[in-house]
Amino acid sequence: MKTMNDNTADQTLCPVARAETVVGDRWTVLILRELFMRMHRFEEIQAQTGATPQMIAARLKKLEADGLVKRRVYNKRPLRHEYQLTKKGEAFYPVILALRAWGETWCKSPREGRAVNLTHLTCGKPAGLGPACESCGKPLHREDLVAERAPKYQREREARWEAFKANR
């Protein structure tokens, strides 16, 4: 019995399949999450995702090649780069938001609270899980949102950073 891998899958018209060739990977999505959280440095991303440096390096390289991420020099001598989202990368936000909504709703027990609470600047009230604002009903856009981490999640992230620094 034969499979049908004459890579028709890569030439499909299906946008989901196209998207998945770019972001169909756990680490890639977690890296994008960090970039949306404004973590721009290699080590921060490494610490918060828990991936090995090669995984991060390879994914960042691919994300750059695919046009979602650009490198920016923040220090010459020694040469240091940081990673930023391009327009194409920023445009991925709705997917992250939808993934967050699904994860909060279906991958958690009720007693665990939200990791992040969003405030909708447009109306000044809590935005909820989207895609529309739970307070004013308008569709959510990243530029109108302020994220605040729950204390527990904040501590979790700080602990990861400390643990990372401690044993390197």
Place this chain on the structure above:
Amino acid sequence: MKTMNDNTADQTLCPVARAETVVGDRWTVLILRELFMRMHRFEEIQAQTGATPQMIAARLKKLEADGLVKRRVYNKRPLRHEYQLTKKGEAFYPVILALRAWGETWCKSPREGRAVNLTHLTCGKPAGLGPACESCGKPLHREDLVAERAPKYQREREARWEAFKANR
């Protein structure tokens, strides 16, 4: 230098990370896509995703274990199953929709048209890419949508099915 893989990643409060442990895989997402397209049989999924039978079998098993998919007998003697989305699986639709929107917008040249056009039953007009209806502005829900495949995409899928049947 050490990495930080005391699987804190699996115990995180982050909903995106939680979701990714379930759906952070190319094949898994493509299988879900097929289920949303109402393809319920193993071989249909296999033909349209281009994955090998083990990949499909393993992913379906995990999706069932994770509660996104349930198996239903559609024929005893010989015993045959089909795969259906549970509530948890159905709830994943916004992610697929967001992925579709991003893929259509950023992973295609303008000359290639949409693969699928959605009609918003609520207003009777084209729904666009979401998350809100481009015609009436209301948030899109799967139950209010009818999908029509573009002829080109329809042919692409038929061709894959024929090719699959031809050499099995």
Place this chain on the structure above:
DNA sequence: GCTTGTGCCTATGAATTCCATAGTAACATG
């Protein structure tokens, strides 16, 4: 000027996963 620290990776080898191909099981149909 020599050691220690920082930031961003690369190297290596073992473990795991993936994938192409082939084959099986349990029947129905002619």
Place this chain on the structure above:
DNA sequence: CATGTTACTATGGAATTCATAGGCACAAGC
């Protein structure tokens, strides 16, 4: 009783992933 249908399982090589270790280019402190 031979062929077809549907849903898988088996096998072995290729590719990827992971844990651990190291390297390079500099800055800062002593």
